[in-house]
């Protein structure tokens with residue numbers, strides 16, 4: 001793959017990317033290639049061997065986002081999201097489920113460092129750093145939807161069904177969350193709940209820090225997904241779950257305040273997606289230069305070469321947009337919201353096409369589980385829906401561009 | 415105890431390099447560069463000695479262009495304490511490298527110098543040996559094991575006949591072979607911390623060493639492309655061809 005971005009990266013960014021790439025090449029990819037059955041192990045905790053997580057731990061990619069004062073990494077904040085993107089791409093190039101698992105820690109750390117009381121940061125960040133199995137999760141989606149909630153309709157009827165009500169010096173949470181990344185095995189959750197049913201969700205949603213052991217919180221299942229299977233997606237039920245008052249992160253305006261999380265999240269999402277695309281390209285480029293059909297290696301058949309060029313071009317276009325959008329997010333540019341949604345949605349559709357080419361160019365081998373190409377295809381498909389659907393992402397773009405018209409409330413169904 | 419480690423910036427061994435069309439050298443434009451793999455092993459060994467309390471300071475030195483600072487930075491991220499870049503854009507031959515390193519050693523007074531056994535670009539395998547001769551120190555080359563005492567070290571060497579263990583009084587020079595250890599990846603937090611570690615810069619002239627080449631490169635060309643294999647019809651034919659054509663059976 002071409003890497004023309006080297007010049008604009010700092011020396012540290014390049015070294016971090018290279019270190020992560022070596023780890024992926026030496027440890028992650030060989031494991032994935034020779035253990036294709038593992039992702040189908042029906043005991044979710046058994047899928048990913050400890051050695052992979054220990055390796056991730058050794059190079060420090062589980063806890064990016066934790067501030068240095070709590071023992072975390074001293075990333076330069078002005079280019080932090082760009083750095084996240086670089087590392088997320090490299091991990092996902094090895095396995096996108098592993099990347100999902102790790103990046104969720106970075107993203108939720110942003111929320112905690114921004115909103116949690118100091119004594120809670122002092123309590124939880126060291127635990128996160130010390131325990132290699134410690135994962136974080138971010139709980140927004142409910143059975144009655146996630147993406148619709150994000151549309152222009154900031155009205156009471158669109159609010160979350162999960163509710164939190166004050167009771168003395170506690171909050172009591174009732175409700176359900178579904179499709180939550182790391183939901184099955186996280187140790188600490190950031191949970192969004194309605195705290196004022198009389199107003200729209202942007203004014204009536206609050207966020208809370210909920211430790212896994214809290215009575216009233218039950219992890220009900222691990223969702224079996226079509227791709228990214230080394231991340232354990234889960235479902236949660238809250239039944240009179242009592243949270244100390246100081247665990248409230250943001251009162252009322254939790255959604256509107258979490259912009260930094262969401263923007264970094266979209267970029268990371270697009271970057272992981274890019275990593276899957278690069279893996280598709282590398283595997284395919286290797287295959288077509290070695291596999292002989294009709295007396296010649298595939299790449300000498302011009303139709304094959306054209307498809308490969310199309311893969312490379314789409315990947316580079318996605319890369320350019322991810323770079324531009326991550327820069328905008330790092331610089332808090334007014335168009336950052338628009339650009340990060342563009343990067344996310346564009347990556348998901350383009351890399352799906354890249355994965356389709358990969359499948360096609362591998363012929364029958366592409367359909368075989370032990371070959372690993374169908375895995376890339378499944379992993380790519382997950383990105384269409386994770387963190388907003390394609391159509392909802394597009395609506396967000398237009399709503400942001402034309403708030404007075406596209407963003408205007410159309411009224412409830414009668 | 416102080417350890418000096420010499421590291422070189424070379425083309426990444428995983429990339430395919432090509433000869434320049436005019437045969438004057440290897441085309442390194444836009445090629446990914448990295449620390450010489452044997453030097454990574456040398457750095458790792460020094461860091462391990464520091465981790466077990468045997469060494470208390472690790473200085474890494476690189477001779478080469480400005481970008482070699484990046485290679486030093488990687489060594490600092492692995493655990494070295496400070497770096498020294500002897501900056502030159504010239505092609506520096508092993509003897510000149512050894513002379514510069516000798517001058518650095520005289521200034522730094524390390525107890526042990528560790529280098530890679532060779533750099534994977536020109537594969538000269540000369541610097542360590544020349545350096546030890548210039549310094550008049552004992553040498554343990556192709557080390558696969560290093561035991562460090564207070565006044566002496568034991569180096570297990572990989573030699574043609576197997577393993578040989580030599581005892582050397584300190585100060586001494588060691589060149590690292592493949593099996594000495596498995597180098598770590600620089601961790602992301604340590605890469606950020608390494609940013610704050612110092613790298614000094616000098617030139618060969620500061621050490622009074624002339625780097626003008628003494629050797630002339632006549633021509634660099636790519637290895638002949640391998641001929642396609644052939645299919646044989648029977649075991650009999652295979653044996654026959656191995657005997658008559660390949661000359662491997664008698």
Ligand SMILES: Cc1cc2nc3c(=O)[nH]c(=O)nc-3n(C[C@H](O)[C@H](O)[C@H](O)COP(=O)(O)OP(=O)(O)OC[C@H]3O[C@@H](n4cnc5c(N)ncnc54)[C@H](O)[C@@H]3O)c2cc1C
Pocket residue numbers: 137138139140141144145146147148151178179180181182225228233382385386387388389390391392
């Ligand atoms: C692998 C994975 C990981 C996830 N991780 C998390 C997580 O960590 N935390 C979390 O909170 N959530 C998570 N989710 C949930 C994810 O964010 C949602 O699934 C996604 O936003 C879509 O929401 P939904 O499932 O409710 O779909 P729906 O909103 O039900 O969408 C169904 C269809 O209707 C369309 N649609 C919906 N509303 C509108 C509208 N107003 N106008 C036009 N079309 C509309 C959508 O585009 C889609 O085609 C995850 C999902 C997956 C698959």
